[in-house]
Amino acid sequence: MITNSIVHKYLFGAIAGVLGDMVTPEVAAAWDEVGWLMAGALIGREARLYRDAAVERGEVWRQWTVIERRTETPNTVPFLLTPSDGEPAPRARAGQYVSVRVRMAAGARQSRQYSLSSDPGEDLRRITVKLVAGTAGEPAGEVSTLLPEQVRDGDGLTLSTPFGDVFLDAPDNATDPLVPGPRASAARP
Numbered sequence: 001m002i003t004n005s006i007v008h009k010y011l012f013g014a015i016a017g018v019l020g021d022m023v024t025p026e027v028a029a030a031w032d033e034v035g036w037l038m039a040g041a042l043i044g045r046e047a048r049l050y051r052d053a054a055v056e057r058g059e060v061w062r063q064w065t066v067i068e069r070r071t072e073t074p075n076t077v078p079f080l081l082t083p084s085d086g087e088p089a090p091r092a093r094a095g096q097y098v099s100v101r102v103r104m105a106a107g108a109r110q111s112r113q114y115s116l117s118s119d120p121g122e123d124l125r126r127i128t129v130k131l132v133a134g135t136a137g138e139p140a141g142e143v144s145t146l147l148p149e150q151v152r153d154g155d156g157l158t159l160s161t162p163f164g165d166v167f168l169d170a171p172d173n174a175t176d177p178l179v180p181g182p183r184a185s186a187a188r189p
């Protein structure tokens, strides 16, 4: 509710700043109603995401340990991770992603999303980071550079619970192999 009030305060401050005198009491009341409706819808959606991921609010981030870091190509680096506390990992489904949260040298915290790139089984996760190289006028990607350059076997990484609602809806005990097809689709034979 605090977050909601903060969003409300600054969103409506911005609306009033942009619209100025056009914000009559009726216009303000209409924007107010829309704002609370949107907030309610988003808060409800967020609660459903936590419920589907089987985590409590505020328990999204966990510490993981890199147990294998490979250099597959000069700019493609997979990381195999295990929960640092040895506790079971929340369920992950093919097609989902995790957010990786890192602290940059300047102190800012950044998070980026990485798809789960294979199913190593048990409580392991594998992500594959492709380095976003810089070009003339465009800097190299911050996090995709930091991870391959600085993270080694035994290092810790902060990962979110897996999210994403585009996933393979297969039973947990499915054993048929997946056959990737054209246009990045995949199907069971």
Ligand SMILES: Cc1cc2nc3c(=O)[nH]c(=O)nc-3n(C[C@H](O)[C@H](O)[C@H](O)COP(=O)(O)OP(=O)(O)OC[C@H]3O[C@@H](n4cnc5c(N)ncnc54)[C@H](O)[C@@H]3O)c2cc1C
Pocket: 097, 112, 113, 114, 115, 116, 117, 128, 129, 130, 131, 132, 133, 134, 135, 137, 138, 139, 140, 141, 142, 143, 144, 145
């Ligand atoms: C659901 C999802 C899944 C993903 N899965 C993967 C995955 O499996 N593997 C993977 O490698 N990536 C994946 N990504 C992308 C990943 O999250 C990052 O976006 C990617 O690694 C780049 O992050 P970065 O911090 O390196 O780049 P950033 O620092 O965020 O930069 C992004 C781009 O902006 C440009 N840029 C930054 N600042 C400026 C500026 N001042 N002027 C001009 N241009 C600028 C950079 O040159 C770069 O091209 C996924 C993204 C999503 C949303």
